[in-house]
Amino acid sequence: MTETCWFCKGNYEKGEGKSNKDLDIHLVHILDRTTTQSGAYINTKTKYQQTTITVPRCPDCAKKATAWGLKGAWICAGIGIVLGIIIALLEGGHGGPGPSALLPAFAIGGFLVGFLFGSSIRNGFEQAGAKRFPAIQTLIESGWDVSKNP
Numbered sequence: 001m002t003e004t005c006w007f008c009k010g011n012y013e014k015g016e017g018k019s020n021k022d023l024d025i026h027l028v029h030i031l032d033r034t035t036t037q038s039g040a041y042i043n044t045k046t047k048y049q050q051t052t053i054t055v056p057r058c059p060d061c062a063k064k065a066t067a068w069g070l071k072g073a074w075i076c077a078g079i080g081i082v083l084g085i086i087i088a089l090l091e092g093g094h095g096g097p098g099p100s101a102l103l104p105a106f107a108i109g110g111f112l113v114g115f116l117f118g119s120s121i122r123n124g125f126e127q128a129g130a131k132r133f134p135a136i137q138t139l140i141e142s143g144w145d146v147s148k149n150p
C-alpha cells in the first residue's frame, strides 16, 4: 500500500511489522482531577481519555533521528578528544592520569552525549511536525495533550 509521508510529502510503500516506520503519537485528555486526603495520604484521581494517532512516516524520515544523533555524536567526540588533549597537556607535568587514560574516556563520553543531544533535537522537530498533523491538531485545539501519561 502506498502512503504519503507527512514529514517529507514523499510517497512510500507502507511496511509491515518492524519495517513499518509510521509514527504513533499518544494523546491524553484530562477530564477531571480530584485530590482527597486521608490522614497523611493524599490521593489523586484522574479521569482521562487517551488515544493514539498514527502519522504516516517514510523509512527515510524515520532514519533521520539516528542520522542527527550520529552527527552530534561525532562532533562531540571531536570536542571530547580536544578537551582530553588539553587536559592531558595541562596534567602532563603533574602526575595526572595522562593522555592514554583520558582520551578514550573523553572521546566516548563526548560521543554518547552528542548522540543523545543530536537525536533529541531531531525528535523535537519531529514532534513539532507531528503536532501539525490535522487529526492531532484538531485534538490539541479541543484540549488534548501530546503525552504518554495523564
Ligand SMILES: [Zn+2]
Pocket: 005, 006, 007, 008, 009, 010, 057, 058, 059, 060, 061
Ligand atoms: Zn518522509
